[in-house]
Amino acid sequence: MKIVYRLSDWVYKIEKVLAVIFGAAILISLSAGVIYRYFLKVPLLWSDEIAIFSLAWITFIGGSMGIKQNASPSITMLTDFLKGKVKKFVLIMGFLVMVAFIGYVLYLSVNWLNSPNILVQKSNTMQMPKIWSYLCIPISFVFMLVHSLELLVKGLYSSDGEAF
DSSP: OHHHHHHHHHHHHHHHHHHHHHHHHHHHHHHHHHIIIIISSOOOSSHHHHHHHHHHHHHHHHHHHHHHTTOSOOOOHHHHHOOHHHHHHHHHHHHHHHHHHHHHHHHHHHHHHTSHHHHHOBOTTTOOBTHHHHTHHHHHHHHHHHHHHHHHHHHHHSSSSTTO
């Protein structure tokens, strides 16, 4: 049980670092693009591409961080009326469905990335292999799986479902 908690905390630290890096990349590349285009009259062609790839990464990583913080939107109309073991059962079933969905999307993304046409795609401006931007999907879904398993374990070991 503590292994899952520690792993989730470790992944969360990595996510925070990645979020700062990609947030800074967006800020720097777009700022440089504006400065070069409007003040120096020489547009940077690659700045928009860096910002788009960074935005994809920060979006998926942010989604995973939301699961860790249990800040994802949820409809609690049903569970607000439930108490005790029934509430715990419903919450655990919800987390099992979430883990299954995340696992399925992870499976699909790995299969997609293994297709031959993905490996030859390059970005328009920088000619960077697009797989580097596409990797945000399976990596973030692995992170989401770790955080979801932590929530599931917390639910299993809570006394009445109130730990959520």
